Amino acid sequence: MQSIMGNCFGQSAKCAHASSNFSGSTTERHSKAKLQDSTSSSEKTVVPLGNSKTKSSINCKADGSISNKLKSFSFIDLKNATKNFPPDSLLGEGGFGCVFKGWIDENTLAPTKPGTGKVVAIKRLKPESFQGHKEWLAEVNYLEQHRHENLVKLIGYCSESEKKLLVYEFMPKGSLENHLFRKGVKPIPWPTRMKIAIGVARGLTFLHSLDANVIYRDLKASNILLDSDFSAKLSDFGLARDGPTGDNTHVSTRVVGTQGYAAPEYVATGHLTPKSDVYSFGVLLLELLSGKRAMNDEAGTFVDETLVDWAKPFLSDSRRVLRIMDTRLGGQYSKKGAQAAAALALQCLHTDPKNRPAMIDILTSLERLPTSNVLPRNPQGMIDNHRGKHFNHSR
């Protein structure tokens, strides 16, 4: 599932996040080693992505469209909206395919001239991606059914035989990965990092609170998209699935996700619970604190293989805990806030999932973190303290 930027055009291409100050032309993909069937399928129940409940909820109408809540675009529409998917409109590339900037009319959603109307992000599935078709369907299902201010909004889709595309709201600041790890990018100030952590925690709390106990399963910096004010939204629901309900303690699945973020018990057994997301959240919190990737990168910023292995000894020693902090913060953070966030990360990373806190409790702790003794360097760093908004269905 690893891919290198340039597959979209057979050459290296520039990313078109116009409003962000990235200078790099390639996306580094060190943390993207995907986990797939790491143990033999005979050793555990293999459940396809999306259970029967999810599948039966797909509203396939006679005209071939999936849902009347989403706009069904023709391929020609999306070709026009992007002016034929040119390299200079490329926003990024993942395992699924390439993401382009496009323009549509705010009201009719018809394609408009580039630079006019509403900006959208259009993800185009690579034709050779077999797994991608299942993920495409899961993504449409979950994002069509669940709307929340911390989940990226799906506007529509295109499904014309092998041509599968998704049309999302455009997120002007791109992915958290680009801001945290890309060289030459202005470091994100501490209050903004905590604002992002709170946004992600709100999104996950919302998913875990649904009747279906939805498990996101692919939490990582590249799947967190940022709005113009650095509000965070979860994207990529291709691996999401309904969690255990009733007396069931877990669901059994084949192991998918991303190395460095996936919970150890899930990787070992395929047993999935909402606490798997909590572990990944702990890893993400460590990335926000340390500015280091979940998996060691080429620069070898730490000796151990994973960020968790490297950071754990510091996290459990209150005198040394601040040694994990990102030096690019220049000491501009609340010491107490950082210590509390590190303690929270340690709880999330507990080897026994039962001892990890629930997302709702993590959210409450994050909202209470002391941040006040560090003034944000710019208004974007202000903490958005809208309490009680976790269950705001925007539909």
Ligand SMILES: Nc1ncnc2c1ncn2[C@@H]1O[C@H](COP(=O)(O)OP(=O)(O)OP(=O)(O)O)[C@@H](O)[C@H]1O
């Ligand atoms: N709605 C959006 N608005 C703006 N940029 C986006 C949007 N969706 C995706 N992008 C950009 O495109 C990049 C690729 O996204 P994509 O989800 O395809 O792959 P990924 O998350 O990087 O990798 P993976 O396939 O492993 O999940 C993102 O990192 C981001 O920079």
Ligand SMILES: [Mg+2]
């Ligand atoms: Mg992604």
